[in-house]
Amino acid sequence: MNLKSSLQVFLLLLLSFGTFSQKVFSPNRQIVVDFSVKNQQAKYSVSFQGKTVLASSSLGLIREDGDFSKGLLLLSSTKPTLVKDQYSIKTNKKSNITYTANRQVFKLKNADGKKIDIIFQVSNDGVAFRYFFPEKSTDIKKISEEITSFKFPEATKAWLQPMSDAQTGWEHCHPSYEEFYEKNILAGIISPIKAGWVYPALFQSNGSWVLLTEAGLDGTYCATRLRAESPNNEYKIGFPQAPEVFTGGELNPQSSLPWLSPWRVITVGSLKTITESTLGTDLAQPAVKMDTSFIQTGKSSWSWIIKKDESVNFETTKDYIDFAAKMHWEYCLIDADWDTRIGYDKIKWLADYAKNQKVKLILWYNSAGDWNTVKYHPKGLLLTHEGRMKEFKRIQEMGIAGVKIDFFGGDGQSMIKYYLTILEDAAQAKLLVNFHGATLPRGWHRTYPNLMSAEAVKGFEMVTFDQKAADEQPAHCTTLPFTRNAFDPMDFTPMNLYKVPNIQRRTTTAFELALSVVFISGIQHFAEEPEGMAHVPAFAQQYLQTLPSTWDETRFIDGFPGKLFVVARKSGNKWYVTGINGEGIAKDLNLDLSFLKNKKGQLISDDEQTLLKETALNISSSSTKISLKANGGFVAVFE
The missing domain is CATH 2.70.98.10 (Beta-galactosidase; Chain A, domain 5)
Incomplete structure (x- = not known):
């Protein structure tokens, strides 16, 4: 030395x-x-x-x-x-x-x-x-x-x-x-x-x-x-x-x-x-080795979010498969108690029926062992590797595309291992995964690409139960892009465009429509039913039929947690610019959309008489004016 x-x-x-x-x-x-x-x-x-x-x-x-x-x-x-x-x-x-x-x-x-x-x-x-x-x-x-x-x-x-x-x-x-x-x-x-x-x-x-x-x-x-x-x-x-x-x-x-x-x-x-x-x-671990050919992001219909337990039946599920097909959505989620309310044999029939319409099915499971008292089922089938592989093999052979697993018990090391072994076994069975009643994913969707989303949020489900949650929703939704949804996919189950039974929704229809882009989720489970969609203008339905589910680029435009969020996301050659107002006061925005200069777009915003209106929006200067109603929103598409 x-x-x-x-x-x-x-x-x-x-x-x-x-x-x-x-x-x-x-x-x-x-x-x-x-x-x-x-x-x-x-x-x-x-x-x-x-x-x-x-x-x-x-x-x-x-x-x-x-x-x-x-x-x-x-x-x-x-x-x-x-x-x-x-x-x-x-x-x-x-x-x-x-x-x-x-x-x-x-x-x-x-x-x-x-x-x-x-x-x-x-x-x-x-x-x-x-x-x-x-x-x-x-x-x-x-x-x-x-x-x-x-x-x-x-x-x-x-x-x-x-x-x-x-x-x-x-x-x-x-x-x-x-x-x-x-x-x-x-x-x-x-x-x-x-x-x-x-x-x-x-x-x-x-x-x-x-x-x-x-x-x-x-x-x-x-x-x-x-x-x-x-x-x-x-x-x-x-x-x-x-x-x-x-x-x-x-x-x-x-x-x-x-x-x-x-x-x-x-x-x-x-x-x-x-x-x-x-x-x-x-900073998450790189993707584990797996066959990724089965992994497809998308949108999903879901009967339970509005219609609750009684909607888990053969006829309603068939209607929601038809709904997904009409909207060009890739998935339909069948929720709790499907094993007895519909049964495995009829689920197989529905999976074949959905496949003919280019729709795939996702099935709900209760994760729970002894850490809670939730009665919903199937319950207890996923607690061991042997049990998971048996069940996953059965439903994969039936043509099921993914599982929604609910009601986990916390953040202890052994529970974290449980999450990860589920993801590993589901990947082996070529099944997509959505965790509900769950922890924050913490980057797991990079490590396990079959993880499409996780709840870990006070989502729209709570709005359907509680007026206080509905009252808080505008400020809540404008906080989440800066917090919960900043890094990890979030299954908020957004977008109710018409009405919620027994609840006075505080957000406007354009606010709800904007959530389809504001929130990031590998599979976006939309909180609208066929009857509600029938009240939505044809141009908004067309927008939802062609909406992408994977984003190539994201640009923050304007906002403040709990008050406002405006974002632009790109997919292919299209830019989607969306905004939501988290406050009960109207706002006139001057947005810098100069990166879209000389592009022509279509703006969907709130209307007093009909739920939504569509107007042309051309970017000709460095400042673009858009007005938001109280608790309102907008979406604009440029290509």
Whole structure:
């Protein structure tokens, strides 16, 4: 070793016992992470365009066999390296994605000499980090607590969804990520529910926006959330509650070594950054090897959303297959209790009938073991690999295209494994999957391309039950593109164009129509029935008959969480520009649609006499005026 190298090693060791600080920059140098080891504790902060968006925050974990949150000594750090990745995905806001980031690894050991690496990747749209235990051991190590925190400056505002307590709610079916977001609250406010706050969590910090989530959850870790209390605006990682497990399974993280944690993902920038970023899938594991020939995105009819349990019968299902065929929709969903209300033999007949009309069927299942008391069935058929493969083989041979699996029991490590084994077995049987009453997917749709969607939202179903949910819907829907639907497909089951029985809908018809593009879902289950569609003008029906279900590009146009959302999405040679107004006041918008200059389009908007009206919309300048009714919306198509 030469003198220069010896001095560098000596300096590094000296700093390990004192203070070490290293900056990691995004490729465009707009985002800076300051990693430090001080007083034998690892810390980090994040700045954007020279302003602090995350103050000094904690890093580390506590294993039952060792504390990795204190007594830390820096052993070495790698040089920054450029990481690049490219992938294609059908169920996202973009179909072809390139990810570029600067990566740096900090290698430490704790007071017992046990090693831990902290890996940072900083891209132009955010920061990601994860932990790695590099040593080898067949012994099972258990993490009792994660010390990771996110400390925000004073006056930070937040848009946060409370996490439901386990085994509460109807038939003890929580948690299922089905609360409303608390909007524009001061950071640091305690969650009204002790289980904490869910991801994605949105913050307006020091003039910029920050969205927190996680990715790369592979079954060796539980899913996490933010703890209910955040003193001094410091949010800490929280683990699931005790009941959130597959029967007899693990709750908190445990694994042999070596062991990688999931990524902690911090999207940073403007609202345009938040809504156009793909970090949630950029940091997910690449797609597993599977036959993808059966994977097709699309739209679906669904009788239960309006007609409820009594609609699950042979004749109504046949009518909804006809409805899907008439609308050129690819799927029809048959919901709970189909096994007794219709029966396997008649389901096979319906599958053949649907196939002749170029429609495929999706069947509902109850996931539940003993973690809730839901009576709906088929129930208990998917709890083991053997049971799943038997049932999946049976329905796949009947011509069924996919499964909707409902009422999961939480975020414990064993429950996460249950989700992933379902996806693996469904892929083997060439079945598409939609999870309901479920956790946030956290990028699983990249890893398992047969995952079309997941609920994990207080969706339109709740509007059909409760006037309060209907009253909240406009603000709720204009919050979701910045939060829940920012990275993961969301089965909100949108778009009721005519009426909801016994409920006064607060949104306009054009608002509802716009949701067909505003929300991202691999299969979009629409909340309209044939009788309602009969009242919809022919031009709007034509729009829905030709609507794409995979997007090549997305551009944020305008908006603010809970108040307004305007987006443009491209498919092929067509651009779809849509907007929804989350407030009960009319708005005149001046939109920058200059990227569509000299293009001619058709605008569908609200009308006083007939539900909708259609007018020509030509883009001839850098500012395009569009008026929105209170709680209204619009869609425009350009080619």
